[in-house]
Amino acid sequence: MPELLQFLLSGITVGAVYALVALGFTIIYNASDVVNFAQGEFVMLGGMITFFAHAAGLPLPLAALIAIIVTAAIGVALNKLAIEPARGAPVVSLIIITIGASIFIRGATQLVFDKQIHRFPAFSGDQPILIGGATILPQSLWVIAGALAVFVCLWLFFTRTLIGRAVLATANNRVAAQLVGINTNYVMTLSFAMSAAIGALAGVLVTPITLTSYDVGLALALKGFAAAMLGGMGNPKGALVGGLLLGVLEAMTAGYVSSQYKDAAAFIVILAVLFAMPQGLFGRKSTDRV
């Protein structure tokens, strides 16, 4: 039993990170119909910038704040310089643009910083907490709390604020949103900034556990993408549940089947979900207009 609980706890921790990446995907996908393959790079930037700001002598919270702001600015730049000019391009082109952006950011990070693996101290020490025979790191609690907090904030934002509804309206129909007076350019900028900031936050929270280096982004992007798809693209609740499910699934596979094939399990389940219910767990059925 403690074994199962242990796998569950580590699965939820990893799953919370996937959920954060998936939430970032969801925001951009909702606002622009673009799946941003550079989402994982935001997580990487969050960790790397925090490390170097902290190493330069800044206190950790300030370093983390700087990392989140800088990453948000990079997200906005990505939209202005690469996504906006390609508006209306086919899906294949958009996939290549965002993958190009991800390779570009990786290359730039490696030049500006370095190729080493980095870590900064955990927020509340490294003393594991005992729960029913299993242990959990205090930092894991930070990660899980972070994912839940972001989810709640997003939910409030989208349902209770005017600007949140404007984002939803833009997602639904860009032209109609413009007609009722929504500044859709501002909405796009805001969406990319929020998405990048959430990614950077995930990087800040998880780096003390998983460490970071310039090339961790791609794997995270793929997992986050898979999680978003598992839950149903464009649905924040789906992103959260999909992320947690994926994390737990991986941990169970690693624990009971084979640690080498933990990534395989994730992709097999995703393929199965796509075949059985192509819209994901929480997605709405869509019909094509002819």
Place this chain on the structure above:
Amino acid sequence: MRLSSKVTTLLILAAVIAIAPVFFPSSYYFRVGSLIFVNGLAVAGLVILIGYAGQISLGHAGFAGIGAYACALAPVHLGLHPALAALLGALLSAAIAYLVGRPILRLKGYYLAVASLGFGILVSMVLSNEAQLTGGPDGMAVPELGLRAVLKAIGIDLSNTEFWYAFSGLVLVLGAWLALNLYHSPTGRALRALHGSEVAARTVGVDVAHYKLVAFVISAVYASVSGSLLALQNKFITPDVAGFMHSIEMVTMTVLGGAGSVLGAILGAAILTTLPQVLTIFQEYEQLMLGLVMMLVMIFMREGLLPSIARRIRGRAE
């Protein structure tokens, strides 16, 4: 006499392959050339899938991996000649593409992208994890094809790099010829119809699911043969051949040069294959440059390099 675009394409391709060696200062250039042809072959297959049929795959390196490892494993375990092993790899790829393609081609756009990506990652994972069979991430040796010795016996003495330049060039021309023929065939027309509009194609009686599957299987065979050629040429293979980055490279080459045109896509393969070689002096900047090229071409030349340039030239002439 006005030549058809098919003949023009093949003539340009064959002429470039035949004449380029005159300007090669060292054997290293033959090596780069044959790498271009190997990538060009995989890309010609993707033209059928992406350019003709309008479908996407982010997992075609998986088929290249199957082709490559067939050449490494079948001679050792089944006692097959490497050429037959490549054939076996192609058949296996076709069979797997058929089985995988049936369910996943029902999906569209990003969903299809992630499903094919998942397939590719599964293949590369099996190749790196089944170390007792495949040597794991360290890779394994591939036997000699033996064709060069045969050529030597009948009086054609080529160095190793020259042989592979000529041989993969020949296979590429053959592959391009088949792809161009397909374009003008009933199958090609059906693929282009469903690319334009699946509903419209279905209305006029095109079996959409069937033709998508045909395109998927054919492009998988191209990728598989390309993987086999790479393995036989390098005489060594690692699971990287099936990796996600290789899939991305293949799709990027296709779209960069122009997914709708076989010649354009091969040009894309040539550019992306030579870029890292040229940039070795600036190795630090390689990723930066690659990412930048991918973004710029897709933003400013949406149809890809060759069609965009061709249009500009034609526009000026009129």
